Amino acid sequence: MLRTFKRYVLAPTLAVAATLAMAATPADAAVVSVRVKGSLAARSGAANWFGQTRTIKNGKKVTVTCRASGQYLRGNVRRTAQWDRTAAGDYISHAYASGSPKLPVCAAPPPAPAVTPAPVAAVPAGPTGTMTNEQFLAASIPAAQQSQRDTRVPTSVTLAQAILESGWGRSSLSATDRNFFGMKCFNNAPGQYAAGCKAYTTQECTAAGVCSTTVATFRTYNASVDSFRDHGASLRSLSRYAAAFNYTSDPNQFIAEVHKAGYATDPQYTTKVVALMTKYNLYQYDLAL
Incomplete structure (x- = not known):
């Protein structure tokens, strides 16, 4: 009897000990x-x-x-x-x-779930007529630099002319027909890069500085970058601008030669372009070719 009693008492005790061990x-x-x-x-x-x-x-x-x-x-x-x-x-x-409890090292947090990025809105190729001045300049730099690679016209000159001729892209000719340089049609021929011709009212000045309003036919483009291509190609291909390309590393003299060759009738044209290049430090965008 005694041996049997010990067996029954011992079994619950072992069970309790096992439970405590598992809890710890x-x-x-x-x-x-x-x-x-x-x-x-x-x-x-x-x-x-x-x-x-x-x-x-x-x-x-x-x-x-x-x-x-x-x-x-x-x-x-x-x-x-x-x-x-x-x-x-x-x-x-x-x-x-x-207190100094012996704590285990925290498990690393689970990796964050992958997030699918929102689609990025397409950036227009070249400037538009609805941009701020800063946006207009930023959008014009790639096209102006490509023009320099293709034709050696200094980027700073192209940018300043685009700003001046288009009024930061807000003129009707620029905003509607993507002509940023006042490029005209001759004999109603739009040339290699333009899509067509359209009549616009414009100002023409004499050498004495007397200006008058007249109507001229200007080139229209399907894309802004085509206007930049046409501008550079015209300066490069027309013999009257050849002297300017002796000064591709001197933007101020380059535009002076272009002006002298008859690019614009405004007697203050060179002064205005140089002022823009200086004010906005457009020289920093010129490429070292």
């Missing part, structure tokens, strides 16, 4: 409390530059589950780079926590 897993042992010394901000991450989630009052107990390496701080209790993750999921610096 590392995860459960990590759920402990620390006491905050001094008012402390809990953060969304292990550093003070993460957003504050709440304020924990001095002396309050906080349940923590694991530790993470983060910003090194000198706190009221110790100096350390350890941060404790709380049961609420935010973090407190261990530099302000009394």
Whole structure:
């Protein structure tokens, strides 16, 4: 009888011991409390530059589950780079926590879900008539630089002429028909790059500076970049502008030679173009060819 009794008493005891051993897993042992010394901000991450989630009052107990390496701080209790993750999921610096529980290292957070970027709106090829001055200049630079590669006309000259001739792209000729240089039709022929011709009212000036209103036929383009191509090709191909190409590294003299050859009737044309190149430092966009 005695031997039988011992067998029945011992079995429940072993079962209780096994249950206690299972309960004392590392995860459960990590759920402990620390006491905050001094008012402390809990953060969304292990550093003070993460957003504050709440304020924990001095002396309050906080349940923590694991530790993470983060910003090194000198706190009221110790100096350390350890941060404790709380049961609420935010973090407190261990530099302000009394007690030294043996916490496991926090598991790395799961990777953020992939985000499909929103489609980027198409950028117009060349300037339009609805842009700010800054947008007009930015949109004109690629076309002007390509013109320099193709024809050696300085980018700064092309940009300044486009600004002056088109009024930053807002003239009717530019906004409607994408002609940024006042390129005219001759004998109703649009040339290689233009799509057609259209009559516009314009100002013409004599050498003495006397200006009058007249009607002239101007080229129209299907695309803004075609206007830039046509401008560079015309300067390069017409013999009267040949002298200007002796000064491709001197934009100021280049435009002076173009003006002298009859590009514009305004006697102040060179002065106006150079003023624009200087004011907006358009020289910085010239290519070293």
